[in-house]
Structure formats: C-alpha cells, structure tokens
Amino acid sequence: MFNTATYNRSKVFTFAWTIARQELWFRRLPSSELRQLFPDALRKAWAEMKHRAALTIDCRKQPVRPSSAIWADIQNLENRATLGHEGLNQLAELQRAYHAACEREAEERARAEMEAKRKMIAAARGRFVSVTFTKKDGSERQMRIQPATLKHHLRGDTASESARKAAQTRAERHPNLMPVWDTEARAPRSVNLATISRIAVDGKIHTNGGIQQ
Template identity: 45%
Template structure:
C-alpha cells in the first residue's frame, strides 16, 4: 500500500519500456533488457523521491537551522582545517543542536505566545524559571507592549535586527512587565504557568 501511494507505477513502467525500445533487444533478449530497465526506472524513482523529501525538509526547517547546517557543510567541505576551524565546528554543532531543540519546541512556543497574546489589554500572570534558577511571576499586559515598539515605523536596520533576534532566539518572547513598566523578555522554554482570564495553564519546563 505504501509503495502504491508513494510511487507512480504507470510512470515507472512507461519509463522502463522507453528504455527497452532504445536497447538492442535482439542482442540481449527482451527479458534481460526489461529487467534492467525496470531496475533502473525504480532506482531513479526512489532517488527522485529522496531528493524531494530532502527539499521538503529543507523548506520546513527554521532559517536558523538551515543557516547553521549550511555553515557546517561549508566547513566540512574544506580540504584542510585550521585550529580555528576545529573550534568553530564545535560551536556550530552546539548551535545546531540548540536550534533543532527550539525548532522541535516551536508548537509549544506558539501555544504559549498565543495564550499570552489572548490577554490583550488585560493582565496575564506568567511564571517562569530565570537563568539563575529562581522562579518568578511577571504581570504582563500584552497590548501595552504594542505602544512601546516601533513596528512598521522602525528603520530598515531596526527591522532587520528584530528579525535576526527572532530567528536566533525563537524561545524569547518580548512582553510588557506591568510592575516594572518596561519591556522584558520571557524564555518560553522555562514557562511553568500562564494565568489568563482566571484559568491557570500549567507547563513542564
């Protein structure tokens, strides 16, 4: 069932017969030529499928994962490595692991972002673990943040910088700290609870 759903048998057979018609059947015999043609046609079909799957995965992956993988591939393609190259490959591989972890957690990040944003002009309590290991609850007012960011009015350099930060740090969510009356960043990966509209949503960091 999987093969029928994945491969176009008619196209493969047609391709094989095209090969047969170009071959010297009188010399090698129809069975031999057809067997070889079918083997080649199936091999080509599998190769095309593999290429398509790789391209699909490449399109689906985040820009940061793609960028890091390209950097690793470029480095691994060098004939000789310097001491700096050995150090850089370690950094790149660590960055790739982190980027892949963030990519895998993207659905969880989006859920938390949407939940925080749903508070709008109301207050939302976000409890998370800080970098020093302590737990903190921040009173957030999502709509207020919009009044303190430039958005479309930002310069081109500012927009590029914002896009770069978002790509490289997808786990950081900008919020408005109502108590401090200042913008802050919350690590989506370490959020423990989000309380909005009287409902508390629990998470495992």
C-alpha cells in the same frame, strides 16, 4: 545541488587546514610545508562537504517515520533467534533512526507547546497576565504583563531598517523568546516560552499539568 556561494566558507577552510595538518603529520614533513599542502587539502575539503550535502538531501527525501514504528522494527529484529552480520547492521541503523526520531518528536512537541503559550498570552490583549518562568540562573520569577500595551512602546514601521532587521534576526535565532510589557517595571522584557511553567489569565491557571480554576 551543492551551492558554494551559500555554504559556510569558514568551516570549509577550517576543515581544509585540519586535513593539511593531518597530511603534514602523516608524511612527517616540516611545518614549513604546511601552506604548500593547503591547496590540495582545500579541494578535498570541498569534495567532502559536497558529499555530506548530498547525503543530507538523500536523508530528507526519505519518508519520516514515527519513533513508535521504528521501535516496533527494532523489537522484531531483537526477537529473532539469530541476526547475522546484515541483521546487526540493520539493527544499528534502526537504533540511530530511533534516537533521531525521538529527538525530532521532542523538538516538535516543544515547538507546539511554546506556540500554544504564545497564543494564550497574546489572546489576553489588554487584560493582565501573570507568567511564572525559570531564569538563566535557575531561579524562578513571576512577571505581570499586559500583551496589548507593548505595541504602544515599539516603533514598528517607523523604526529604522537596521532596527527592523535586527528584530527579525533575533526572532529567527531565538523563537523561544517572546517580547512582552512588564507592568511592574513599566518596560519591555522578554520571557522564555520554553521555561514558562504557569500562566494565569481570566481567572484560570494554566500549568504543564493542565488547567486549574
């Protein structure tokens, strides 16, 4: 069900002004008439957003298919002698579904890889870990960290409510960032799990290509 209370009203109003401007141009009206067109444009914007929300819900109800299964269907269609109008439409839908499935699977793999790196680093506890990652400017950096030390420098439950909420918001918005304790800088830092290429712990080196002794 479409809930206007939780929808981004800013986007709705921006969309409504766009509709109003399009109507102004289409009807060749003076710019002074723009505000009078807005109420009707706002109704149209809400209706369109409701329609989009309903389509999103319908898509979520559809069974999730792996990209390999969709690709097999595409190959079957492309191997036909003739497709016709209906076949071409079906092929186009399958191709869109295939690209969406590939993106979804890539995101799932990335999340799984980041979670594995997070667990590997956290499991070191009081032991030292060396991580190599790529910074925003594209340069590579190596950091020596000690996971268990970080909690001794955080306020935790003694922190203010606003500080706890801010930390929770950062974690939700940036799940790829892991707070760590930099032993050389002797300060808390964050590493981007998505760009870590090497983790050295317990005499083993973990890279994207596997484990090296």
